[in-house]
Amino acid sequence: MKVLALNGSPRMKASSTYHILTPFLEGMEAAGAETELLHIRRLNLQACIGCYTCWARTPGVCIHDDSMADALEKFNSADMVIFGTSLYHFTMTGIMKDFIDRLLPRLEPWLIPHPNVPGVTGHPERVHKPDKMFLVSPCGFPEFEHFDSLVATFKQIARMENWEYAGELLRPAAEPLSRRSLQGLFTGYYDLVRKAGEELIRDERISDDLQAELRQDLFPGGKKAFYQMADTYWTEQMDKFKVPEDQRHTVPLLAADLDSTPMAPAGSEISADAAPSASLRAGQIGDRYYVPNEIIMQTMAAMYDSKAIPNLQATIQFRITPPNVDFDPGAATWYLDINGARCELHQGETAIPTLSVITPYEVWYDIGMGDVDALDAFTEGQYEASGSQKLRNDMLRVFPRPEPGSDDALTAEVEMIMLGMPTAFNSKAAAGVNAVIQFILSGKGGGLYCLEIADGKCASRRGALKDPAMTIHAPAETWLAISKGELDGQQAFVNGDYRVSGDMGLLLKFNTMFDSAPQEQAGDSATNGQSRRNKTKDKGQMTKDKTPMDMSNLNCKETIAGMPTVFNPDVAGDLSADIQFNVAGDEPGEYYLSIANGQCAFNEGASSDAKLTINTPSDVWLAISRGELDGQMAFMQQKYKVEGDFGLLMKFNKMFKT
Incomplete structure (x- = not known):
């Protein structure tokens, strides 16, 4: 089947429309279709002026000498056309409407009874292709109801043009799909879209079950959270262009009255019974999520960076006054005991604090969340601090936390x-x-x-x-x-x-x-689809040409002894470390790898200074080495144990590629 996809978004590859069309076409190609994608904006079309030259003076040929002639040739030879258009004012984009208007040369001017719609008048067709059409449309609003008029319009067009209406793929709340930085979040959705394209070619329809999955809400958090994210984005855009406050809100905003109707994908919400018990002592009141003082202080202790001021010795006393709402945050007095690399939280009061802080609940909460600058709040008298002025000034270094405002609009x-x-x-x-x-x-x-x-x-x-x-x-x-x-x-x-x-x-x-691999970008034509298939073929050939290490006949000692042959010095860099293997089971033994100066050497026995120790049964390590067992999964299942530098463990796979 020959499929032509039209991207009617003026934003072209930066659009949500494009990011939906791309995996959809990939799925179609996987099912054997030949696909091509046209960006209508690149055609630089002139609008139809209603001169009827294509009917009377030069039948079948438009008066405008532009790229529509080539596009029309592709359109007339397609078995299916996919109309991809963002929702603009509850209908198609202007450039998509221009394209459809320019289809007039496909018809002759004579009036005849419509062959498929009884009692309705139509025009004879010069071309009887395409046979089918499909609609793809995203919009920024979070509800499907906004698509009603668009779907009705395209169904009527298909009816009058004698095309089979093959269905639609609609995506509300779709603006995040256009953001390059967020692509990794939507790999699951793109997989569904890819599957939909494959089903449409293979089965000539998208199954009801898959349609239901595709219609699931894309972004979690409820409508209120969705509004807040949108408000944050537009506020930052206006900040960037220094829009005066009196021009930002000219009508009352009622979003604060919204409930938090769930918009999360099915299965992403946690019920009160299933949620961890820690959340049961917290709750939403107004725009703030209130948590006990213990959690606020525990989070602050977790922020401690021992490298900021080496060997710091200090105690910081906090007294948190209750919030101005009906919420009991628990104990009011807490102190942090800092001793070099250690920062411990204690309830109560310390005898001689290095720094004492008395703060309203809301102020310290907002400082921790990054909504308020701590020094500005102190200067404005929003909280009190006595004791070491130097420690107070160094608090942001010692406890790195979110900061309000951002020139980079992060x-x-x-x-x-x-x-x-x-x-x-x-x-x-x-x-x-x-x-x-x-x-x-x-x-x-x-x-x-x-x-x-x-x-x-x-x-x-x-x-x-x-x-x-x-x-x-x-x-x-x-x-x-x-x-x-x-x-x-x-x-x-x-x-x-x-x-x-x-x-x-x-x-x-x-x-x-969390599968956040970036989406592979599809090209604009069937040629690019062929290119993707060639890449896959080439990759397979490269793998075939490279002879992998044969692990099948090696024992555990030989497997570890052979690891220097697959050592990657570029990944190791300037690493200097010993990795100890303590092997138990059928083939017990002690071995270690010494890594230094871009070299790796095998040794028998125990290292006197191992940075990483792997304790493993011999059969487990053999299975990992042969690729029969995933190393990370085996670790999670506690089939082997590790002591020492976990950072080195995370680097292990890349240093030793078999």
């Missing part, structure tokens, strides 16, 4: 990525995981976010929760770069670009639980 992107993580959640990979993951994204554009994972479901929101299983501390810019695929997450961790505390096993499983 906040909206970070917010969408963090709140959108449930869309990339892989429930199968998270089987058996019940945990809270806390994110502390420091610096401009940062914020506090937490993921709650329970019973195969995932929910995300701003704020902090008690006793997270793992806490990720990262500058907002670093985490944004990792999320975009511009920075390798494991390498960034090894380089110390961000730090992690808590369950390191959960960190190793993180990538598989």
